[in-house]
Each structure stands twice: as C-alpha cells, then as structure tokens.
Amino acid sequence: MSEEITLVAIMIGVAHSGIRLATPYLYAAIGEMFAQRSGVLNLGVEGMMLMGAFSGFYATFQTGSPLLGLVVAALVGALMGLAMAFVTVTLHAEQGISGIGFYLFGLGASSLLFKVMLGSVEGVTGFRSIHLCVPGTEAGSGSCLSDVPVFGEIFLGHNILVYLAFGLIPVAWWFLNKTGWGLNIRAVGQNPEAADTLGVNVSRVRYATTTFGGLMAGVAGASLSIALLNIFQENLTNGLGFIAVALVYFGSWSPWGILAGAMLFSLVNALQLWVQVLGLNIPSDLAVMMPYLLTIIVLAVPFKRARQPAALTRPFERGEN
Amino acid sequence: MKRRFAVAPIVDALLPLLAVVGALLVGAVILALLGANPVEAYKAMFYGAFANKNGLADTLVKATPLLLVGLGIVIAFRAKVINIGAEGQLIVGSLLATYLAVELGETWPPILVAILCLIFGAFAGGIWAGIPGILKARLNVNEILSTIMMNAIAVQIGFFLLRGPMIDPAEVAAGTNIPHSARTPKITDLPRFTDTAKSLGFTESSSDLGLTGFDKELYGLFVEPTRAHIGLVIALLMAVAVYVLLWRTTIGYRIRAVGLNPNAARYAGINVPRYMVLSLSLSGAFAGLAGAVEILGLHHRMFEPLSVSAGYGFSGIVVALFGKLHPLGAIPSAILFGGLLVGGDKMQRAVQVPQVLVTALMGLIILFVVSSDIWSRRRAARRVIVERDDTAGDDNPTTPAKPTAEATL
Secondary structure (H helix, E strand, O other): OOHHHHHHHHHHHHHHHHHHHHHHHHHHHHHHHHHHHOOOOOOOHHHHHHHHHHHHHHHHHHHOOHHHHHHHHHHHHHHHHHHHHHHHHHOOOOHHHHHHHHHHHHHHHHHHHHHHHHOOOOEOOOOOEOOOEOOOOOOOOOOEHHHOOOHHHHHOOOEHHHHHHHHHHHHHHHHHHHOHHHHHHHHHHHOHHHHHHOOOOHHHHHHHHHHHHHHHHHHHHHHHHHHHOOEOOOOOOOOHHHHHHHHHHHOOOOHHHHHHHHHHHHHHHHHHHHHHHHOOOOOHHHHHHHHHHHHHHHHHOOOOOOOOOOOOOOOOOOOOO | OHHHHHHHHHHHHHHHHHHHHHHHHHHHHHHHHOOOOHHHHHHHHHHHHHOOHHHHHHHHHHHHHHHHHHHHHHHHHHOOOOOOOHHHHHHHHHHHHHHHHHHHOOOOOHHHHHHHHHHHHHHHHHHHHHHHHHHHHHHOOOHHHHHHHHHHHHHHHHHHHHHOOOEOHHHHHHOOOOOEEOOOOHHHOOOEHHHHHHHOOOOOOOOOOOOOHHHHHHHHHHHOOOOOEOHHHHHHHHHHHHHHHHHHOHHHHHHHHHHHOHHHHHHOOOOHHHHHHHHHHHHHHHHHHHHHHHHHHHHOOOEOOOOOOOOHHHHHHHHHHHOOOOOOOHHHHHHHHHHHHHHHHHHHHHHOOOOOHHHHHHHHHHHHHHHHHHHHHHHHHHHHHHHHHHHHOOOOOOOOOOOOOHHHO
C-alpha cells in the first residue's frame, strides 16, 4: 500500500469518527444554548447526561429496545432540567453553583444506581449503524451505500442518533430565529423586564428552556450509552458535558456556531485517536490534551463574536427595578 | 419588629444545618428505596467517622485537603470569581511537590525540602489558576469554562509525566512500567501526630493510663500511630491567615469589594481585573498547597489515575459554601464533610450501599444550601422596604419602596 492511499484512508477515518464523536456534544450544547438564550446557565449538564446515559442504558438492557431507552433517558433528563428550573428560576439560587450541585448529584446517583442495579460493565445492542445494503449482504462487502468511496465512507454507516443530531441544527436555528416562541426566548434572555412588560411569562419561558436543556442532556447521555459506546460505566461522560457548555460560548450562542465548534473539537479528538492508533511518535497523553487546549485558545481569540445574552445568570422577579 | 430581627440571624445561621438535614432526608429515602435501613446506614456513617481513633484520624486526614481547597474557593467566590479548577490546581501542585521532593530530598536538608515542596506546590497551583485569571481579565474568557479545561489539561500532563519523565526508576528497571513516581524520601514526610507526640514526651499508651471510652480514642488519635499528620495544623493556620487576609488587610478588603459590586469598586479606584486575577491565583495556590500536603503527609508518591485529587476540587466548593464562605466557618465544614467521606466507606461495609451515595448527598447539600439562600435574601429585601417606609414618613405611605438588586446581595 503506498503512502498516499494510507493518508486518504486516515483522512476518511478521521472525518467518519469526527462526525460520530460530535453527536453527544451537539445534543447537549443545543439544549444548553436554549437555556442560556433565555438567561439560565445550566452547569449541571454533565450530571444530567450521566443520569440519562444510565437510565437509557438500563431500560435498553432490560427491554432490549433502544428506542424505549432513548425515551426514558429523555424523561430523566427533562426531570432533572425541571428541578434545575425550580431551583434557579423559582428559588433564585445562584446558577453556576446549582449546576455544580446537579453535577455532583448526577455523578453520585448514576454511579450508585449502576453499582446497585448492574454491578458490572455490561454491553447492550443499541441503535444500529445504517449501511443501506443490498438485501442479504453485510457492511464492508462492497454492496452497501456506506461502502461508496469517500462520501459513503464518511457520511453513511452512522446510527440514527448521529443524523438526528445534525438535523437538529437547522431546526434549532429556525425555531430560535423565525418563530414567535424563539423571539420570546431571546427577549427573556436579553431583557426580561421588557419581555415581561409585553406580556411574556418570563418564568414559564425559562422553565421550558431549562427543562428542554435537561431533556437534550439526557438524550446526549443516551447517545453515548446506547448508540456510540453501547456500555455504561461510572463517570461515562468524563467531562463531556462541561465541554458542551463551553461549546455554547465557543459558538456564540448560535446553532451554526455550535456545529462549527463541535466539529472542530471532535475532529481534533478523532485525529488524536488516529495518532494513537498509528503509533506516531507523539505522546498520546499530550495528544488527548489538544482539544481542551484548543478550546481555551479559541475562547481567547478576540475576533468579533456575539455578546452573551444580557440577562444570563440573572434571576428575574416581577417588580424588581 | 425588633424581636423578629433577633430571631432572624439565628435562623440564618441554622440554614446550612437545615440544608444538611434536608439532604440527609432525601438520602434516607434513597437508602430505603435501595432496601437498606437508613437509621442503620447513618449510624454506621457517624460511628465510623467520629467514634474511634482511626475513624477520627481518617476524618481529619480528609478534612485537611478539603479545608485548604475550601479556603481557596472562599477567596475566589468572595471576589465573585468561580473557580471550578481546584482539581487541576491540586494535581499540578502535587506533581511539582513530588518532583522536588524526589529530586532534592536526599541532598538538601529535609526540613528545607519539605517547606520548599509546600511553597512550590502552592506556587504551581497559583500559576495554574492565574492563567484562566489573566484570560478572564484581558480577553474576557469565562473562568468557569477555562478552569474546567485546565483540569483536563492538568490530568493529561500528569499522565504524561508519570508514564515518562517522572516514572519510578525501579518500575523501569523491573520492566513492569506501572505509571507512578518514585516514593518521596522518608525524611521529607510531614510528621504524623504520633511522631509529634513522641517528641513532646507522650510515650505511654492509652491502656497504660487506664483511659476508657471516647477519652481513650481521643488520646489514641493524638498519641498512637494513625494516619493523622500535621498537615491539618497547616490547614488550620491557613484558615486563620485567610481570615486575616480578607478582613484585616487592604488587599482582602479590595477582593471583597470587587465581589460585592465591581462597578462601585471601579469607581473607588480599585483595579478590578487585577484583583480578579489575584483572587483566582490565591485560590489556586491553596489548592496547590493541598496537593503538596497530600503528597508529603499521606500518599508520598504520585500515581495514576491521579486519585490524589479525589474530587476535592468539587467537594471543596461544598465545604466553602457550607461554611458560608467564611474561612473559619470552613473549618467545621471541612471536618463534617471529611467525616461524611470516611463514614460513607464504613456505611458501604455495614449496609452494602455503595459509598458514591456520599457524592450524591454532597450535590443535594449544595442544592439545598443555595436554594435556602432565598429566605435570607427575601428578608433583607423586606427590611429595606420597612426602613424606607420609616424614612418616607407620612408623605407617601401607600407606595412601598421597591427593593433594589443591591439590597439582595
């Protein structure tokens, strides 16, 4: 095999893994973006993802149905989002610190449930990859659309949750910018007093977005445990939820920005995985560090970026000011 | 009216305790759902952590890094800077302390080496937190995100060093290559309580003195061999130092002013960005010091998976909040949560409920503490209304003045 062919194969591999790896970030970050656009910083995404990942995994493990697992994960995530909304919107608790509370709770509770209800790392058959094969053949045999050189190899052969995550981006953009509800969300995050004057129920909007953020975090967790990895273990997400929050800042609170950030992050991640596979002479520990370093650098680059929602982290009470 | 205000401060002071009770009640429900007897479980927890010398010693050993990290968090939060990077700051502090102890331990005077390790551990943590600080001050990078990223980077640097430059030469020679550092020279270890007691002339054992019950355990804690080491004393001294810093010095006054109202601080001529960087850096220095103390006092080497940090970066936040962001309040708070961590282990053995329940409980305690803040804030707001009504006199008695955002701080 000549070197050029290997290089192309590597690039295809990196692109394929990059698309896969972006999935959980996209779900979690889009949900978080809606919450932040309405003025709620949810730092508990990581904990909600862990709870979603475990509950989705457990439901799939017990019933064999990944679809049911996904629904359960979404419900558990939404429930935690609702709790976050109660604590921050109704009780006006400091948002950043409440998020840490939800993170610790989710980390502890998911590990606890895992140890009590499963005890050991098990595998499940989650959402299958879609290869679009000629009936009766298998992936890799050359008779599938996912075997089509370059295009098929990169964009096909993923599972349904990957495609849904990418499909979510334009929908989120349309919802936020082209519908009345989206306008209300933006108004509440930018100037809750003015929105209130115009008859928008600030609390209700924030409850809705924060609950939705939790729901998406649950789905993001499930996308790991029943679609990408098909296992659950303690602290499965390992900081992924925090990175999703960073991607919202990175993407300047816009779905397309988040897509760009998530792809950049996961492509670099995929690249470093391939570096390890190929055994190149770069210490793998330092390669793993690259995406994090890159995130800090991009956050620090002072190019013209949108300002954060003016009322982010600010509780609202009628009659104040 | 007056009488109501006399009750209020007491309720304020009790709120954190109520929060713990609330969290423990939720924990009891979880325990019951898991089929364990909550009373048994909490009893095992309490007795395991506080009723005998080894439990007490372990509680104090855990309280030491919790207190140090918590003190750092107090400084940062007082300046309204949110430091979530204590985990990483602790790791870089322990890495540098290990490196210095291993490299210098045999050649330099041991006391000097130990002190250098502590100072440079703190220094490393300070630098590690200073980077997000400067990024925030100069480039407006959100410190919550950058400190989290710095955690991940610190972990990877730790892995890299322990698998390469800092790996124990004995592991390489034996061909096993288990990634941990060499043991730090024994002479640089922080004295344990028992060593200190011996050098002070306490040599009798508790049975020689005929002690029984809790007296015996307490005597055993300070005199007999346990894991308790004088890192705790360092942490207690630091708590006093932070108190003095925050309430008796100009720097501390400015840090608090920046936290209370950055705009007012700016008008008063305080260089707000500089004090943000300073408070974040100091915060990191305490986390780094905690790392150095853990190495010299307890672990004596760095090993994967860097469990030296053991989640202290996050539980330190709980300690600081529970201590009402007061350095002296952080002392009982650290001991309580140290006890919770130790007790969780004992509970696991007694009623077979995994120790991770404690992590979930800590999360609940944070949530209850921050949620109960609304009570004191509402009351502060009411007081403003009452006072304004008083000063407004009869001119306009029907329109109560609205509480301002400042009043709720």
